[in-house]
Amino acid sequence: MASEYTTSEYIKHHLTNATMCSTDNGIAFNKACSDAGFWAWHVDTLAWSIGLGLLFLIVFRSVASKATTGVPGKMQAFVELVVEFVDDNVKSTFHGKSALIAPLALTIFVWVLLMNLMDLVPVDLIPWVSGLIGQAAFGMDPHDVYNKAVPTTDLNLTFALASGVFILILFYSIKMKGIGGFAKELTMQPFGHPIFIPVNFILETVTLLARPLSLALRLFGNLYASELIFILIATIGYFQLPLHFMWAVFHILVLPLQAFIFMMLTIVYLSLACEEH
Amino acid sequence: MLYIAVALLIGLGALGTAIGFGLLGGKFLESAARQPELAPQLQVKMFIVAGLIDAIAMIGVGIALYLLFAVGA
Numbered sequence: 432m433a434s435e436y437t438t439s440e441y442i443k444h445h446l447t448n449a450t451m452c453s454t455d456n457g458i459a460f461n462k463a464c465s466d467a468g469f470w471a472w473h474v475d476t477l478a479w480s481i482g483l484g485l486l487f488l489i490v491f492r493s494v495a496s497k498a499t500t501g502v503p504g505k506m507q508a509f510v511e512l513v514v515e516f517v518d519d520n521v522k523s524t525f526h527g528k529s530a531l532i533a534p535l536a537l538t539i540f541v542w543v544l545l546m547n548l549m550d551l552v553p554v555d556l557i558p559w560v561s562g563l564i565g566q567a568a569f570g571m572d573p574h575d576v577y578n579k580a581v582p583t584t585d586l587n588l589t590f591a592l593a594s595g596v597f598i599l600i601l602f603y604s605i606k607m608k609g610i611g612g613f614a615k616e617l618t619m620q621p622f623g624h625p626i627f628i629p630v631n632f633i634l635e636t637v638t639l640l641a642r643p644l645s646l647a648l649r650l651f652g653n654l655y656a657s658e659l660i661f662i663l664i665a666t667i668g669y670f671q672l673p674l675h676f677m678w679a680v681f682h683i684l685v686l687p688l689q690a691f692i693f694m695m696l697t698i699v700y701l702s703l704a705c706e707e708h
Numbered sequence: 709m710l711y712i713a714v715a716l717l718i719g720l721g722a723l724g725t726a727i728g729f730g731l732l733g734g735k736f737l738e739s740a741a742r743q744p745e746l747a748p749q750l751q752v753k754m755f756i757v758a759g760l761i762d763a764i765a766m767i768g769v770g771i772a773l774y775l776l777f778a779v780g781a
Contacts, residue, residue, distance in 0.1 A: 442777050537740070649763035654772035659773050692759030699756075 436574075438666050442664070445558055445662050448473040448585060449577040461575055473585055480582040483545040491541070513541065516696070524698045527607075527705040535701075536694050541591070544690035547654060549581045551686070553681055555660050583654040586647070593647035596697050601643065603704040642700055646693060653689050657682060710775060717772035721765035728761040 436444065440483040450471045464471045494510040503511065517537045525532050555578040562573030582588045604613045617635045618628045657678075664674045737756045742749040 439777060446777070522747075523752075645763055648767045648770075649759065652766040653762070654770045655768055656773060659777070687753060688759065692756060693745075695752075695756050696759070 434702070441666060442659070442662050444574065444577065445554060446579060447577045448579050448657065449475040461577060473587060475578045475580070476582045476588050479549065479580055480546055480588055482584070483549070484542055487541045487545060515688055520695060524695065525702040527702065529705065532698065532701055536698055539697055540690050540694040543583065543650070543693050544687055546582045547686035547690055549655060550658055550661070550682060552580060553666050561622040579652060582630070583650055584658045586651050589647040589651040592693070593643035596646060596700065597643035599684050600700050600704045603701055646696060650689055650693055653685065657685065668700045714747045714772040717768045721768035725761055729758070732757055734760065771777040
């Protein structure tokens with residue numbers, strides 16, 4: 432922890448996104464964007480998430496194009512392990528036929544996992560490096576340079592992922608059951624009588640909307656809390672190292688688990704959407 | 709007032725999750741002991757449910773810590 436901060440300033444600094452917005456005088460950053468409202472871009476979230484997505488695509492693509500049926504290399508064995516793991520889970524959970532669901536599940540799993548793993552990078556490293564770069568290249572005060580490296584601690588990103596899943600749920604519901612079938616599912620369950628249509632509609636709408644909401648908030652809540660505790664540990668001085676180690680070891684379980692849950696729930700929701708009644 | 713709210717959010721969330729995890733883990737061990745060949749399948753399902761149990765408490769912790777450091781500071 433840099434000593435010139437107070438604890439709450441330090442925590443606040445590490446949990447602020449680098450924002451970008453366009454004002455009347457051209458593009459502005461960070462503090463100038465505090466009243467930009469909707470059109471403030473979190474450039475660090477965007478850059479890290481797109482970068483990690485590209486990393487996933489490039490690595491998996493290069494392994495796929497170089498794959499051999501002979502003795503596989505270590506990288507190929509690893510990629511095959513991941514693909515098979517996701518494929519097994521899709522097969523055991525999703526009973527319909529779809530060419531989209533397995534690649535979708537693989538993308539979600541690996542991408543969310545990569546973004547979660549940014550949590551294990553030491554909390555000071557990335558803000559410190561970007562502070563130095565900001566100071567040297569743009570002459571900024573390093574306290575005003577923000578870089579929050581874990582994209583999944585940004586509510587915007589988790590909600591974007593969950594909205595993508597939600598749109599797919601709606602799309603598959605309508606495609607498989609037709610608009611009439613989907614409307615019927617929303618209004619004639621759980622009580623199958625016309626009198627109960629308003630009650631059913633309220634119940635089913637809440638169920639439907641709770642899915643993306645809980646997907647997004649679960650991922651965000653877990654990652655935000657864990658990142659915050661890493662930062663809190665970093666404020667206590669020299670005894671932070673064993674504590675950091677213990678918390679990081681615990682997160683070797685938690686981070687893949689969150690990615691796995693996001694993937695599994697996506698598959699389950701889509702399989703529910705594709706079910707014929 | 710803020711500290712009490714944060715303590716309640718984290719504490720009650722932890723209480724509920726603890727009971728849930730106790731039931732879940734206990735049942736999982738019980739059924740794995742009865743049917744060891746089903747254990748891998750049950751484990752996958754257990755982790756899904758674990759994630760569901762985890763969610764509300766973790767959202768609570770997230771909101772509590774946000775209140776403490778962003779609103780309170």
